[in-house]
Amino acid sequence: MSLRLSQRKLDLLTWPQRRAAEERNARIAAQNRAEAARTVALYNAQLAGGGEVCWTPLLSAALLAGHPWLQVHCPGCDQVKAVDLRIVPRPADTELTAIAEKLRCQDPCRGRAGAPRIVALTAAHHAAPDAAPAPLAPQTFAMPWRAEQRGESWIVLDALGAPLTYSYFEDRPHPGTNNRRLRGEDAQRLAEAVARLPDLLRRR
Numbered sequence: 001m002s003l004r005l006s007q008r009k010l011d012l013l014t015w016p017q018r019r020a021a022e023e024r025n026a027r028i029a030a031q032n033r034a035e036a037a038r039t040v041a042l043y044n045a046q047l048a049g050g051g052e053v054c055w056t057p058l059l060s061a062a063l064l065a066g067h068p069w070l071q072v073h074c075p076g077c078d079q080v081k082a083v084d085l086r087i088v089p090r091p092a093d094t095e096l097t098a099i100a101e102k103l104r105c106q107d108p109c110r111g112r113a114g115a116p117r118i119v120a121l122t123a124a125h126h127a128a129p130d131a132a133p134a135p136l137a138p139q140t141f142a143m144p145w146r147a148e149q150r151g152e153s154w155i156v157l158d159a160l161g162a163p164l165t166y167s168y169f170e171d172r173p174h175p176g177t178n179n180r181r182l183r184g185e186d187a188q189r190l191a192e193a194v195a196r197l198p199d200l201l202r203r204r
Contacts, residue, residue, distance in 0.1 A: 036064035044120050057121070059085060059099065060092035067123050070096060072116035074105040076163070081105070081116075082125050096121075143198050147191035154191035167191050 039061050046053045062068060062085055070083040088099055101115045142159035149155075156164040169187035182190065 033064055033066075036061040037066070040065040040067050040121050047118065047120055056095045056097045056118075058092065059088065059090055059094045059096065062096065062121050063092075065121075067121040069122045069125055070099065071119040071122055072100055072103060073119050074116045075114060076105055079105075080119055082122070084125075145195040145198060147188065147195045149188070154187045156191050156194045165191065165194050 036057075039057050043053070043055075043057050062070070068085045070085055071080055072083060073080050083099075083103060085096075085099070090099060096118060100118050103116055105116065142162075145156055145158055145164065147154055147156055152168055152170060154167045154169070158164060167182060167187040167190045169182045169184045
């Protein structure tokens, strides 16, 4: 691919040469945008087709194609959220998967469920992707399940340590607050009941 002329070199050219160079730069920019758009469209189509996508566009391709919103699915809260790639402090040649690996949901799962999964690249925050994303595959959890207290919550974990539920509690609410959290013993009973569900279902 031919390189574009810098502004300094353009300033040194005569008017006919400068006009020809500007037209050439415009053609190259249009070709780059078209190539980036094809790359993003192919990536969205493969994501929508299901299965594992073994490649990813660069940050620069997403921005050049006019698709700056990275739609990601958080496995903790089971929600799809949008990330504005225009404000991500990463070099232009960063792969999107490298960006997604660093993302963590702040609420309500607080990032405890691991890195999100890329769903699509879109042109607008709430826009649907060019190709509809494939439905999420049902997730299975290794048994047995167990209840474990961590700080101000009781967590139900599967045999591999993956979190299933969180039950937050507070035995001593702050004065003057409208606290709706469970008491510690109630949160424990709830978590232990959830942990026993696989055994109860097998007995039916």
